[in-house]
Amino acid sequence: EIVMTQSPATLSVSPGERATLSCRASQSVSSNLAWYQQKPGQAPRLLIYGASTRATGIPARFSGSGSGTEFTLTISSLQSEDFAVYYCQQYNNWPPPWTFGQGTKVEIK
């Protein structure tokens, strides 16, 4: 099973600042990586797939990069609605399971 490790566990950022979240895979997942946002009491929402493609309706301030084992989600200028938990998920290995990282909480500094 591929293990996904996210860092940091918690990121304290001021509104308007940039946030950089990391996700590392225990073995290469190529570009088969997605990012999700989850707010309290809500279901997760897809932000990024294919490591760098924004999902429908996702603002341009969200960007993803990386391939292989190292990935980054960048939020260029944090808005109040962006404070949430973010998860990465790999969908590369065959057959599944397709595993999630443990999450990074982005909180207001």
Place this chain on the structure above:
Amino acid sequence: QVQLVESGGGVVQPGRSLRLSCAASGFTFSSYGMHWVRQAPGKGLEWVAVIWYDGSNKYYADSVKGRFTISRDNSKNTLYLQMNSLRAEDTAVYYCARGISYLNHWGQGTLVTVSS
């Protein structure tokens, strides 16, 4: 618009069974793979199972293999998760989600509590 509505959660004793349902609307259900993902209270997301659009392939997390069965009825636009031999560690919100690889639409979840 795409809508996924889970139901069937509740409180169940250890060792008992429960069946979850996910009613889909707003898209051609029979054309999409579907997943179950769970989230224990205060914890992260755990992928549980996936089923192909036509039910031909099914895969499970090791933690539920042999106890849980994913299925679908394309004539009813409904996804199911049969959960047997439930354990305390199965306590979680269970989400259904659309997609084969990444999950681009999620339901709001149904809470399953396994407790005596």
